[in-house]
Amino acid sequence: xxxxxxxxxxxxxxxxxxxxxxxxxxxxxxxxxxxxxxxxxxxxxxxxxxxxxxxxxxxxxxxxxxxxxxxxxxxxxxxxxxxxxxxxxxxxxxxxxxxxxxxxxxxxxxxxxxxxxxxxxxxxxxxxxxxxxxxxxxxxxxxxxxxxxxxxxxxxxxxxxxxxxxxxxxxxxxxxxxxxxxxxxxxxxxxxxxxxxxxxxxxxxxxxxxxxxxxxxxxxxxxxxxxxxxxxxxxxxxxxxxxxxxxxxxxxxxxxxxxxxxxxxxxxxxxxxxxxxxxxxxxxxxxxxxxxxxxxxxxxx
Amino acid sequence: xxxxxxxxxxxxxxxxxxxxxxxxxxxxxxxxxxxxxxxxxxxxxxxxxxxxxxxxxxxxxxxxxxxxxxxxxxxxxxxxxxxxxxxxxxxxxxxxxxxxxxxxxxxxxxxxxxxxxxxxxxxxxxxxxxxxxxxxxxxxxxxxxxxxxxxxxxxxxxxxxxxxxxxxxxxxxxxxxxxxxxxxxxxxxxxxxxxxxxxxxxxxxxxxxxxxxxxxxxxxxxxxxxxxxxxxxxxxxxxxxxxxxxxxxxxxxxx
Numbered sequence: 001x002x003x004x005x006x007x008x009x010x011x012x013x014x015x016x017x018x019x020x021x022x023x024x025x026x027x028x029x030x031x032x033x034x035x036x037x038x039x040x041x042x043x044x045x046x047x048x049x050x051x052x053x054x055x056x057x058x059x060x061x062x063x064x065x066x067x068x069x070x071x072x073x074x075x076x077x078x079x080x081x082x083x084x085x086x087x088x089x090x091x092x093x094x095x096x097x098x099x100x101x102x103x104x105x106x107x108x109x110x111x112x113x114x115x116x117x118x119x120x121x122x123x124x125x126x127x128x129x130x131x132x133x134x135x136x137x138x139x140x141x142x143x144x145x146x147x148x149x150x151x152x153x154x155x156x157x158x159x160x161x162x163x164x165x166x167x168x169x170x171x172x173x174x175x176x177x178x179x180x181x182x183x184x185x186x187x188x189x190x191x192x193x194x195x196x197x198x199x200x201x202x203x204x205x206x207x208x209x210x211x212x213x214x215x216x217x218x219x220x221x222x223x224x225x226x227x228x229x230x231x232x233x234x235x236x237x238x239x240x241x242x243x244x245x246x247x248x249x250x251x252x253x254x255x256x257x258x259x260x261x262x263x264x265x266x267x268x269x270x271x272x273x274x275x276x277x278x279x280x281x282x283x284x285x286x287x288x289x290x291x292x293x294x295x296x297x298x299x300x301x
Numbered sequence: 302x303x304x305x306x307x308x309x310x311x312x313x314x315x316x317x318x319x320x321x322x323x324x325x326x327x328x329x330x331x332x333x334x335x336x337x338x339x340x341x342x343x344x345x346x347x348x349x350x351x352x353x354x355x356x357x358x359x360x361x362x363x364x365x366x367x368x369x370x371x372x373x374x375x376x377x378x379x380x381x382x383x384x385x386x387x388x389x390x391x392x393x394x395x396x397x398x399x400x401x402x403x404x405x406x407x408x409x410x411x412x413x414x415x416x417x418x419x420x421x422x423x424x425x426x427x428x429x430x431x432x433x434x435x436x437x438x439x440x441x442x443x444x445x446x447x448x449x450x451x452x453x454x455x456x457x458x459x460x461x462x463x464x465x466x467x468x469x470x471x472x473x474x475x476x477x478x479x480x481x482x483x484x485x486x487x488x489x490x491x492x493x494x495x496x497x498x499x500x501x502x503x504x505x506x507x508x509x510x511x512x513x514x515x516x517x518x519x520x521x522x523x524x525x526x527x528x529x530x531x532x533x534x535x536x537x538x539x540x541x542x543x544x545x546x547x548x549x550x551x552x553x554x555x556x
Contacts, residue, residue: 016379213363
């Protein structure tokens with residue numbers, strides 16, 4: 001019997017205060033987007049960081065008389081340096097194969113490269129540095145040291161590209177924080193507005209119910225229930241949007257930025273979705289609790 | 302206005318009219334009786350229980366047994382008339398179909414059955430008073446308290462109010478009504494109500510009333526412990542508890 005009245009109370013709220021309910025659902029959707037977006041943003045940043053980490057920052061071209069054993073010895077020495085993350089030894093045949101592949105990707109005819117021989121290409125070492133804020137400077141310093149090493153004919157530090165990359169990374173980070181803060185402030189504002197609207201909408205009803213002898217929990221329960229339902233609906237929509245929309249969005253962005261990674265694009269797991277929905281539910285219940293202003297209780301005790 | 306030196310009891314099936322000029326303490330007396338105001342001194346008894354011994358959380362269970370119609374009706378403006386009346390029955394735990402039936406009966410009793418579907422905000426102040434009265438008598442509850450139920454009403458509405466209160470009384474409710482309208486007071490006395498004059502917060506020319514409530518009547522026989530009696534006592538501010546009449550029920554432990 002109590003359930004029937006509760007259902008009526010929730011239905012009444014939804015039908016009488018549609019705008020408040022819709023605003024509430026939008027606020028909870030924003031909250032879900034904020035939480036899920038922050039999580040996915042972190043995963044994406046890690047993925048991009050790994051991609052940047054795999055990049056080659058310094059290329060060392062070796063002299064013709066440097067045989068593979070000597071090249072491997074040099075690579076082993078460089079690998080011991082703390083700033084070096086990885087080293088790849090590129091043989092002349094591999095270098096030719098790469099060129100042919102790149103040329104084919106650009107639409108060049110195979111015939112144009114037919115006369116090229118692997119011996120035209122020098123043996124080289126490709127060095128990737130550990131992620132750091134002064135990557136460009138580190139690459140320049142390493143290149144400077146390597147230029148004096150016997151057997152090294154040329155060193156390319158890729159400093160210009162690295163400087164540009166670090167600027168983009170810094171900008172991206174700041175942009176991410178700004179978007180997060182703006183989104184957070186907007187969500188907070190919407191939730192506060194929902195709370196204030198609900199308080200003004202339920203004030204009179206709470207006073208009437210108090211006079212009629214309803215208990216405090218009985219007065220608060222309908223608001224808590226409809227707010228919880230709104231939180232779950234809004235949160236669910238937000239989670240669905242992130243689940244369906246994030247991967248295509250990041251995929252397109254990576255394609256346009258030329259980022260190619262073998263690892264799968266990030267997505268929210270079931271546990272993360274469940275935890276997010278549970279959080280929005282708790283926020284909804286708390287808002288519902290405070291959304292019902294009770295008249296000052298009489299003290300007969 | 303301070304109510305002073307007033308001891309008043311009302312039993313099931315009884316109608317008491319508190320008559321007095323404006324600012325004589327009628328509304329304060331009714332607020333205290335309706336558990337809407339805490340008296341500075343004295344005590345309120347309800348169904349054999351002294352309310353000051355109850356826990357605060359128990360007070361709503363007392364209030365829901367009182368149909369209280371205030372001078373300025375406290376209604377939910379955006380809800381329909383029917384929903385407003387049904388709300389009191391919902392709080393008392395009636396099933397929705399029963400609540401709707403009882404609410405419609407109460408609305409018909411105060412002659413506004415045709416307004417059931419209208420929202421309260423679209424009504425005149427006189428109609429709102431009738432809605433509040435219908436909500437107070439719907440059921441009816443064990444106690445009906447009406448503060449100026451006939452205010453801003455015409456002769457016809459006055460007769461409706463008198464009839465509605467009489468029906469509530471006849472169904473076993475203890476009815477306590479306050480009015481400054483001598484015509485309404487007279488009409489209520491004509492149908493068997495007991496008149497009490499209140500002036501400057503004191504009962505004028507009437508002894509304190511102590512009552513032993515009669516047995517409960519339908520439709521409340523399902524919950525005899527709650528509605529066995531309905532006694533509200535306001536003891537004089539200047540009088541100690543030892544001066545209370547010995548016929549008062551013994552104090553029970555809070556639930």
